[in-house]
Amino acid sequence: xxxxxxxxxxxxxxxxxxxxxxxxxxxxxxxxxxxxxxxxxxxxxxxxxxxxxxxxxxxxxxxxxxxxxxxxxxxxxxxxxxxxxxxxxxxxxxxxxxxxxxxxxxxxxxxxxxxxxxxxxxxxxxxxxxxxxxxxxxxxxxxxxxxxxxxxxxxxxxxxxxxxxxxxxxxxxxxxxxxxxxxxxxxxxxxxxxxxxxxxxxxxxxxxxxxxxxxxxxxxxxxxxxxxxxxxxxxxxxxxxxxxxxxxxxxxxxxxxxxxxxxxxxxxxxxxxxxxxxxxxxxxxxxxxxxxxxxxxxxxxxxxxxxxxxxxxxxxxxxxxxxxxxxxxxxxxxxxxxxxxxxxxxxxxxxxxxxxxxxxxxxxxxxxxxxxxxxxxxxxxxxxxxxx
Ligand SMILES: Cc1cc2nc3c(=O)[nH]c(=O)nc-3n(C[C@H](O)[C@H](O)[C@H](O)COP(=O)(O)OP(=O)(O)OC[C@H]3O[C@@H](n4cnc5c(N)ncnc54)[C@H](O)[C@@H]3O)c2cc1C
Numbered sequence: 368x369x370x371x372x373x374x375x376x377x378x379x380x381x382x383x384x385x386x387x388x389x390x391x392x393x394x395x396x397x398x399x400x401x402x403x404x405x406x407x408x409x410x411x412x413x414x415x416x417x418x419x420x421x422x423x424x425x426x427x428x429x430x431x432x433x434x435x436x437x438x439x440x441x442x443x444x445x446x447x448x449x450x451x452x453x454x455x456x457x458x459x460x461x462x463x464x465x466x467x468x469x470x471x472x473x474x475x476x477x478x479x480x481x482x483x484x485x486x487x488x489x490x491x492x493x494x495x496x497x498x499x500x501x502x503x504x505x506x507x508x509x510x511x512x513x514x515x516x517x518x519x520x521x522x523x524x525x526x527x528x529x530x531x532x533x534x535x536x537x538x539x540x541x542x543x544x545x546x547x548x549x550x551x552x553x554x555x556x557x558x559x560x561x562x563x564x565x566x567x568x569x570x571x572x573x574x575x576x577x578x579x580x581x582x583x584x585x586x587x588x589x590x591x592x593x594x595x596x597x598x599x600x601x602x603x604x605x606x607x608x609x610x611x612x613x614x615x616x617x618x619x620x621x622x623x624x625x626x627x628x629x630x631x632x633x634x635x636x637x638x639x640x641x642x643x644x645x646x647x648x649x650x651x652x653x654x655x656x657x658x659x660x661x662x663x664x665x666x667x668x669x670x671x672x673x674x675x676x677x678x679x680x681x682x683x684x685x686x687x688x689x690x691x692x693x694x695x696x697x698x699x700x701x702x703x704x705x706x707x708x709x710x711x712x713x714x715x716x717x718x719x720x721x722x723x724x725x726x727x728x729x730x731x732x733x734x735x736x737x738x739x740x741x742x743x744x745x746x747x748x749x750x751x752x753x754x755x
Contacts, residue, residue, distance in 0.1 A: 368398065368479070368481060368508075368510065369396070369398075369510075370510065370511065371498075371510065371511040371512065372396045372397060372398040372479075372510060372511075372512050373390075373395035373396045373397065373512065373513050373514070373670075373673045374387075374390050374395060374396070374397045374398070374512055374513065374514050374515075374516060374666075374669050374670070374673070375397075375398050375399075375400065375498060375499050375510055375512040375514075375515050375516075376390075376397065376398070376399045376400070376478075376515075376516045376518055376666075377400055377486045377499065377515065377516070377517050377518060377519045377525050378399075378400075378401060378402075378517070378518040378519040378520055378641075378643070379399050379401035379406045379466070379470050379480060379482075379518075380466065380518060380520055380641060380642075380658065381466065381469060381641065381655055381656075381658045381659045381662065382518035382640040382641025382642070382643070382646075382658035382659065382661055382662035382665075383399055383401075383516070383518030383519075383640070383641070383662060384399070384406075384466065384469035384470045384472070384473045384662070385424060385469060385473070385658075385659045385662035385663050385666065386516050386518060386640055386662035386663070386665050386666030386669070387399050387470075387473035387476075387478035387480075387662075387666060388469070388472050388473035388476045388478065388666065389662070389663050389666035389667045389670070390478070390516075390666035390667065390669055390670040391473060391476035391477040391478040392476045392477075392670075393667070393670035393671070393674060394477075394670075394674070395669075395670045395673050395674065396477075396479075397473075397477065397478040397479065398478070398479050398480075398481065398510060398512070399470070399473070399478055399479070399480045399481070400481055400484035400485075400486050400499065400501055401480065401481070401482045401483075401484060402482075402483070402484065402485040402486070403482060403483070404482050404483050405467075405482060406466055406467050406470045406480065406482065407462060407463045407464070407465070407466030407467045407470075408463055409617075409619060410462045410463055410617075410619065411543075411545075411619045411620075411621040412462050412545075412583075412655065413459075413545060413573055413575050413583045413585050414433070414459050414460040414461070414462050414575065414577075414583060414655075415436065415457060415458070415459050415460075415558055415573075415575050415653065416457065416458055416460060416653070416655050416656055417455060417456075417457050417656070418455060418456040418457060418458060419455050419456075420656040421655070421656045421659065424469075424656075424659050424663065425468070425469065425472070427458065428468070430461075430464055430468070431460055431461045431462075431464040431465040431468060432458045432459075432460060432461070433458075433459045433460060433461045433577040433578055434458070434459045434555055434556065434576050434577055434578050435456055435457070435458060435556060436453060436456070436457035436458060436459060436556055436557065436558050436575075437452065437453050437456065437457070437556050437557075438450055438451065438452055438453055438554070438556060438557040438558070439451045439453055439557065439558055439559075439560065440554075440557050440558070440559045440560070441560050441562070441718065441734065442559060442560065442561045442562070442718075443562060443563065443711075443714045443715045443717070443718040443719075444562065444563030444564070444565065444566065444711040444714055444715060445711075445715045447715060447718040447719060447722070448718065449718055449721050449722060449729065449734070450557065451729050451730065451734065452729075454730070457558065459558075459575045459576065459577050459583070460655075461577075462655075469659075481503065483503060483504060484501050484502070484503045485501055485502045485503075486499045486500070486501040486519070486525065487500055487501060487502055488500035488501075488528065489515065489525065489528045489529060489637075490509060490511065491529075494530070494635075495635045495636045496514075496515050496529050496634075496635070496636030496637040497511055497512065497513075497636060498510050498511035498512045498515070499512070499515055512636075513636065513672075513673050513678075514636055514637070514638065514669045514672065514673065514681065515529075515636060515637050515638075516637075516638045516639075516640055516662075516665050516666065516669060517529070517637065517638070517639045517640070517643050517644075518639075518640045518641045518643060518658075518662060518665075519643050520641065520642045520643055521540075521621060521622045521623060521624055521642040521643070522622065523639070523642070523643030525637075525639070525643070526629070526632075526637070526639045526643060526644075529634060529636075529637040530634070531629065531631050531632075531634060531637070531639065532629065532630060532631065533629060533639075533643070535624045535626055535645060536590075536626070537590035537591065537594075538589050538590050538591045539589075539590065539624060539625055539626035539649075540590040540622045540623070540624055540625075541570060541587040541588065541589060541590065541622065541623040541624075541625045541652055542587065542588055542589075542590055542592075542593035542597070542598040542620075542622060543585060543586065543587040543598060543620065543621055543622065543623050543652070544585060544586060544597075544598045544599045544602055544618065544619065544620040544621075545583055545584065545585025545586070545602075545618070545619055545620075546583075546584055546585070546602070546606070546613075546615035546616075546617065546618045547577070547581060547582070547583050547584075547615070547616050547617045547618075548581065548582060548584055548606070548610070548613040548614060548615045548616060549580055549581050549613070549614045549616055550580055550610065550612040550613050550614055551574065551576070551580060551581065551582035551584060551610050551613055552580055552610075553574055553576055553582060554576070555576045555578055556576070557576070558573065558574070558575050558576075559573065559574040559575075560572070560573055561573075561574075561605070562709075562714045563711050563714055564710075564711055565604075565711075566586075566601065566605060567586050567587070567588055567601060568588055568589070568592045569588055569589035569591065569592050569707045570586065570587040570588040570589060570592070571586075571587065572584075572585070572586040572601070572602070572605055573585055573586070581616070584602065584605070584606060584610070584613070585602070586598050586601050586602045586605070587623060587625075587652050588601065589707065590622075598620070599620065623642070623647055623652045623654065624642060624645040624647055625647060625649040625650075625652055625700075625703065626645055626647075626649055626700060627645065627649065627693070627696055627697050627700050628644055628645050628646055628688060628689075628693055628696065629644050629645050631685070632644045632661075632684060632685055632688065633665075633681040633682055633684045633685060634681070635678055635679075635681070636678070636681075637681075638665045638668070638669055638681055638684055639665075640658065640661040640662045640664075640665040640666075641654065641657075641658030641661050641662060642654050642658060644661055644688075646658060646660070646661040646688070646692065646696075648696060648699055649696055649699050649700040649703050650699035650700070650702055650703045650706075651699075657692055657696075660688075660691055660692055661688060661692075664684060664687045664688055664691065665684055668680060668681060668683060668684050668687070669681065702735075706738070709738075717734075717737055717738045720737050721733075721734055721737045724737070
């Protein structure tokens with residue numbers, strides 16, 4: 368490790384590793400500090416992604432793909448269900464290997480990774496961020512940098528230390544927990560989504576197969592709900608009822624900020640990317656690809672700002688994010704607000720009405736149109752998403 372780098376990135380998740388790769392490719396020096404002992408562990412993720420959205424960053428590889436997904440099943444509170452063919456391919460990843468591969472690619476581009484490096488403060492000079500303080504192998508260290516990229520996940524603190532407003536309303540912080548369990552006998556190419564106030568109020572429960580009877584079974588409920596009954600109690604109730612023979616091999620819990628991006632994601636010497644910037648798709652809670660998008664933009668702009676000796680360039684990050692995904696996420700957020708208020712009866716009637724749609728016309732878009740039939744204002748939002 369050198370005493371100074373052009374860019375220091377905090378966190379080696381998808382946002383941090385992609386930012387590191389795009390910055391290093393431009394020839395600037397990059398250090399990534401990761402607090403855990405190994406990149407990619409622990410996995411706190413359902414691991415589902417759309418192929419078409421992430422091939423812009425990395426070509427699919429069997430090493431880190433657990434299963435291919437070609438169907439979605441939506442299950443109503445009364446157990447009515449619809450199954451949709453997915454017109455493109457989805458994957459359930461093996462994120463342990465996937466995250467390590469992203470880090471390997473960034474290293475190949477010239478970025479340096481250091482694990483067991485817990486960033487616990489920033490170096491500030493005249494209010495400008497000039498580096499990080501961190502603990503490594505029991506020793507307190509400092510590294511100077513021209514720009515720090517905070518890619519430190521949903522529980523991020525780095526942005527706040529820099530004076531940026533990072534607060535998320537507790538209602539928008541989905542409480543998630545998940546088990547990766549054996550003896551879950553479901554179709555291996557279908558992702559299942561369960562809805563209803565007894566299963567996952569103000570959220571949903573998922574079963575994402577990983578092959579050989581193993582699946583990620585998880586739940587996300589609004590922070591408001593999580594205060595009265597925990598997400599893990601809902602998950603246990605579901606498993607006992609639906610998969611009594613399931614055996615949990617791992618279990619994880621974590622928050623997902625299901626809201627729109629922070630008002631400010633950059634300032635002199637600091638940029639925020641991924642979950643830390645709240646760049647998650649607020650409707651699905653999926654953040655793997657959107658974190659990579661945020662990381663890619665942040666890494667590229669940070670490098671350009673250093674190469675061109677133009678510190679103010681970091682402010683263009685906000686408008687680039689807005690054009691790439693920010694506008695879409697605002698629409699998803701409004702749709703989420705509408706769906707959160709659905710009663711069980713509404714979910715049941717949506718699935719019942721949808722069963723009448725001829726199979727060849729059953730698409731995700733037509734399901735949303737059925738769901739939002741009585742809410743014209745939301746229908747307009749849905750139309751905007753599908754036109755985009
Ligand atoms: C239960 C659950 C299920 C999910 N399912 C899906 C899904 O199916 N599909 C999907 O697309 N998304 C899913 N997500 C969301 C997805 O996991 C995240 O959006 C994604 O991992 C965000 O990437 P990131 O790089 O921003 O943050 P992270 O992947 O969280 O990486 C942040 C990194 O920063 C490190 N770090 C934190 N603080 C410090 C510090 N002070 N010093 C050094 N290092 C630090 C952490 O150790 C971590 O490695 C799920 C999330 C949860 C909790």
